Amino acid sequence: MRIARFSIDGNVGFGVVEGDRSTATSDDVDSLVLDIIRGHPFGDFELSGQKVPLSKVRLLPPVLPSKVVAIGRNYAAHAAELGNEVPEVPVAFFKPSTSVIGPGDPVAYPSFSSLVHHEAELAVVIGRMCREVPAERVADVVLGYTCANDLTARDVQKTESQWARAKGFDSSCPLGPWIETDLDPADLAITCTVNGELRQAGRTAEMVRSVADLIVHITEAMTLLPGDVVLTGTPAGTGPVHVGDEVAVSIEGIGTLTNKVIKRG
Known part of the structure; x- marks a missing residue:
């Protein structure tokens, strides 16, 4: 549903x-x-x-998470396009709850950056409190899936060793339009367009580590609460967005998340 x-x-x-x-x-x-x-x-x-x-x-945003746990460099081609190797263990970082917006909400371009990139991602919505989840029980703790855009101030990410500002600025985590509960995440088409121009086109089958692998890894360290969100990485093709652009993330079986970029007031 x-x-x-x-x-x-x-x-x-x-x-x-x-x-x-x-x-x-x-x-x-x-x-x-x-x-x-x-x-x-x-x-x-x-x-x-x-x-x-x-x-x-x-x-509205389909959930208001206590935390968004995001995974970097989980698609080999995206890691390569930024000059990075695929890490031996998943690279995890947080986006705060204040970064979350919903479908149709504006993305406010941060004043401290001049190079913001779109990153289309499959988002996993957690359905129950859980920690130390074994792989065979991951499906039991997942409510469903939605679309996400892990907007990133790429210039800031390159100059600051921690990614808190680069990836955690207000409105940097659009989610939506809804949660699809009846979905196999193993091989879904994922695309991003900017003003109708195709920028990213990949499949979740290209992920280095599966949804189950990521949930196991994250919950070894921390408790996930109902409504928390896990971002699973982005395929190749990330690129800049500008004030006035309309960005649309589409995932097979879920739908399309659309947001317009505005000047921060």
Whole structure:
């Protein structure tokens, strides 16, 4: 199912997106409706039967994570294009909760950078508190998957040994448009366009380490909470975005996440 987080008349809730599953984007909303959830998707819930056209709500980030744990250099071709080797162990870093925005929300270009890159990524949404998860139980702790854009101030990343500012600035982590719970992440097409021009085109099968490998590695060190997000790396083709650009990340079986870049006020 597709689970969306939304706002209507000042109220925030979760709902299941119903309609033609071939409708891939949150822009094509005419035939889609939300069946509002009683409760929340991180426990037992039921559908209320109260249905609202998707066109009448504002889609929000599908979750508000306590933390976003991101993995760098998990596609060999992307590592190579930046002159890096594939690391022996996954490179993990954090993006703060304040970096998260939803579909259609603006990306505010940071004032301290002149070279921000897009990075299309598959995002894993954690469904239950977990630590030291064995590989055979990873599916039990995953709620589903969504699209992400790991926006990066590339010039700052090159000059600062820690990536906190380069990858953690406000609005640097668009997520959405919804969570797809019924999905095998092993081999999905992932693309990024800027103003309609194709920039990135890869498949999750190209990841050096699988979703299961990453969850095992991360939870050896820390507890993941319901709603936390794991970013799994980006394929080759990352490049600059500028004020006024529209960036769209699409993942097979999920949909399309679109955000426009604006000047930071």
